[in-house]
Amino acid sequence: MVEGLYYKRNEKIMSKMITISPVTRIEGHAKITIQLDDNNDVIDARFHVNEFRGFEKFTEGRLLWEMPGITSRICGICPASHLVTSAKAGDDILAVEIPETAEKLRRLLTLAQWLQSHALSFFHLSSPDFLLGFDSDPATRNVFGLIAADKEFTKRGIRLRKFGQEIIEILGGRRIHTPWTVPGGVREPLELAKRDQMLTWIPEARETVGLALDALKKIHKKYAKEIPEFGNFRTLLVGLVSKDGGLEYYDGLLRIKDGNDNTIADKIEPKKYFEHFGEAVEPWSYLKFPYYKPFDYPKGMYRVGPLARVNICDYIETPLAEAERKIFKSLSGNVNVVNNSFYYHYARCIEMLFAVEKIEMLLKDPAILGLTIRAQASINRLEGIGCTEAPRGVLFHHYHVNKDGVIQKANLLIATAQNNLAMNRTVRQIASYFIDGKKGKITEGILNRVEAGIRCYDPCLSCSTHALGQMPLHVELLSAGGEVLDEVRR
Amino acid sequence: MSFLDMDERLIELADKIELVYSPIADIKEFPENVDVTLVEGAVTNSENEEMAHLIRKNSRLVIAFGDCATTGNVTAMRNPFKVEDIQRRAYIELADKNQRIPDEYITIAQLLKTAKPLHEIIKVDIWLHGCPPTADQIWFAVNELLQGRIPVLPPAYLRYG
Ligand code: SF4
Numbered sequence: 147m148v149e150g151l152y153y154k155r156n157e158k159i160m161s162k163m164i165t166i167s168p169v170t171r172i173e174g175h176a177k178i179t180i181q182l183d184d185n186n187d188v189i190d191a192r193f194h195v196n197e198f199r200g201f202e203k204f205t206e207g208r209l210l211w212e213m214p215g216i217t218s219r220i221c222g223i224c225p226a227s228h229l230v231t232s233a234k235a236g237d238d239i240l241a242v243e244i245p246e247t248a249e250k251l252r253r254l255l256t257l258a259q260w261l262q263s264h265a266l267s268f269f270h271l272s273s274p275d276f277l278l279g280f281d282s283d284p285a286t287r288n289v290f291g292l293i294a295a296d297k298e299f300t301k302r303g304i305r306l307r308k309f310g311q312e313i314i315e316i317l318g319g320r321r322i323h324t325p326w327t328v329p330g331g332v333r334e335p336l337e338l339a340k341r342d343q344m345l346t347w348i349p350e351a352r353e354t355v356g357l358a359l360d361a362l363k364k365i366h367k368k369y370a371k372e373i374p375e376f377g378n379f380r381t382l383l384v385g386l387v388s389k390d391g392g393l394e395y396y397d398g399l400l401r402i403k404d405g406n407d408n409t410i411a412d413k414i415e416p417k418k419y420f421e422h423f424g425e426a427v428e429p430w431s432y433l434k435f436p437y438y439k440p441f442d443y444p445k446g447m448y449r450v451g452p453l454a455r456v457n458i459c460d461y462i463e464t465p466l467a468e469a470e471r472k473i474f475k476s477l478s479g480n481v482n483v484v485n486n487s488f489y490y491h492y493a494r495c496i497e498m499l500f501a502v503e504k505i506e507m508l509l510k511d512p513a514i515l516g517l518t519i520r521a522q523a524s525i526n527r528l529e530g531i532g533c534t535e536a537p538r539g540v541l542f543h544h545y546h547v548n549k550d551g552v553i554q555k556a557n558l559l560i561a562t563a564q565n566n567l568a569m570n571r572t573v574r575q576i577a578s579y580f581i582d583g584k585k586g587k588i589t590e591g592i593l594n595r596v597e598a599g600i601r602c603y604d605p606c607l608s609c610s611t612h613a614l615g616q617m618p619l620h621v622e623l624l625s626a627g628g629e630v631l632d633e634v635r636r
Numbered sequence: 637m638s639f640l641d642m643d644e645r646l647i648e649l650a651d652k653i654e655l656v657y658s659p660i661a662d663i664k665e666f667p668e669n670v671d672v673t674l675v676e677g678a679v680t681n682s683e684n685e686e687m688a689h690l691i692r693k694n695s696r697l698v699i700a701f702g703d704c705a706t707t708g709n710v711t712a713m714r715n716p717f718k719v720e721d722i723q724r725r726a727y728i729e730l731a732d733k734n735q736r737i738p739d740e741y742i743t744i745a746q747l748l749k750t751a752k753p754l755h756e757i758i759k760v761d762i763w764l765h766g767c768p769p770t771a772d773q774i775w776f777a778v779n780e781l782l783q784g785r786i787p788v789l790p791p792a793y794l795r796y797g
Binding site: 165166167168170171172173174175177179192194195196198200202203204216219266270271284285287288289290293294297300301304305307308311424425426427428429430431432434437439443557594 | 640641643644646647650655658659660661662663664680681683709710713714716717719721722723725726727730731732733734735736737738739740743744745747767
């Protein structure tokens, strides 16, 4: 039934089960299974996450001050978001308000994190599907294939990500897992020369995001027939907005809307999150299933991240991104909500534009160069919660400490997990649409579309299952001639 | 993913290597006759373990890539605790609905009692330290390999964390 060696059926579980393993071009280890009936029509499809590390237990006994450093190792892709969120939980425990410069620097770091992570998702991971084609040869359908097909475009994307990484590196002294943000503020101020160095990147970055948006609009036309089947359903949408309803990333209050643009709840203090959101467990995935408590499980399905944020905010404070947001909204028909998960990519590009514009604004703000950057205090509360918008959605760190600042209990609610119900529904929808018993053959390209449904959410699974550490990454290098290692052995 | 931190150097590399299996590429089966495999992460569940053996069988050189693969690093921070206790915290104490430990082991992997560095499972030829290894470090190692040499890291690259 399935051709090629890319997908195996798992005979053990059901006579008709397709297993896609591993799901590729995402961060982390996962599988998809598709269960068929006797006519080869889809009964069910599931997204299984295979990672578990148990972060919430083994941070017991660590010091609060270590938490930003430890938790940033949850994820190699958005370490800065964990760093900032952990530091915010620390601010809460110290009961301090951090200096203005420190807040602005943390904002800068958060946006740099958005930019590099979004660029990675769009250029390195997802665009091989769009630019090479869902049905193109799987052997080259990756970033190296993209380099071969369009070197200039790929290089642009690589450099855009580099810009984000460079800000992180300049601020924190290194690219990944920087220990620069701490409870109470940040460790080092920003020097003038380094500020200027970052500013030189802005024109190129803005132009590259423009190119990404142009490319994406062509993709929208090219796949106009398929897009309506890519995770198109209504769910709740959850995220932070600023005090007056703007797109927010570092602070603000939670807003919940439904797929018809009704506001279900607004101005929720992030510290009260656990009153509103619960987590369920399924035996077939290590990733839990968060839901909105008043609607119960699984009806309380919600989505977070770019699609939710751009949908629920009333405006974006930077001009180019705001203009693009209005075009985005026009895709929604008469409900004023873009419900289709395929448009995560579009929302992500709009957020990249916002990030570039806002980074420029922050850098030009004289306060960014201030020297007062850290509030010193000791443990003043035994419980603290930090919340920011990570690239993939709203992120919470919740710690209990004793009077010496030793962690007694930690709970993390991570963006990717909050999309778990929606990701499952998406694979089911795509599989049901494209796999049709009467039409016969299930091609590799069809199964790749099911995976592409997952890529819309840009899940980061090592992070969401609190996988301190990583899935094994098997990057493999083959020398062009294959002779390299023979030489080595000689 | 830190591999991708080589930025524009990836473009240079594109002509010199063939990427045959990776989370960033779409081939689902680990191929035979591989020159070099970089393995990131500690071995923490049954599938990682099987994969490690398959990699060893099919690769001429195996590189433990990053502190998790070389020492266990943060992944091994769970080791002092019982698997059961860690799972109980996540799926029972910190869950609100259907509290139970996931156990459909046909679709998900079973955790090992402890997370282990790669060399405790298979023979490793080269170690690249760092959490994660820096782009310069990776670039150095890859270039040495392309020159037909086993990379011997200069002291500056021999750091953990
Ligand atoms: S970056 Fe650090 S935590 Fe992540 S896999 Fe590598 S060594 Fe482990």
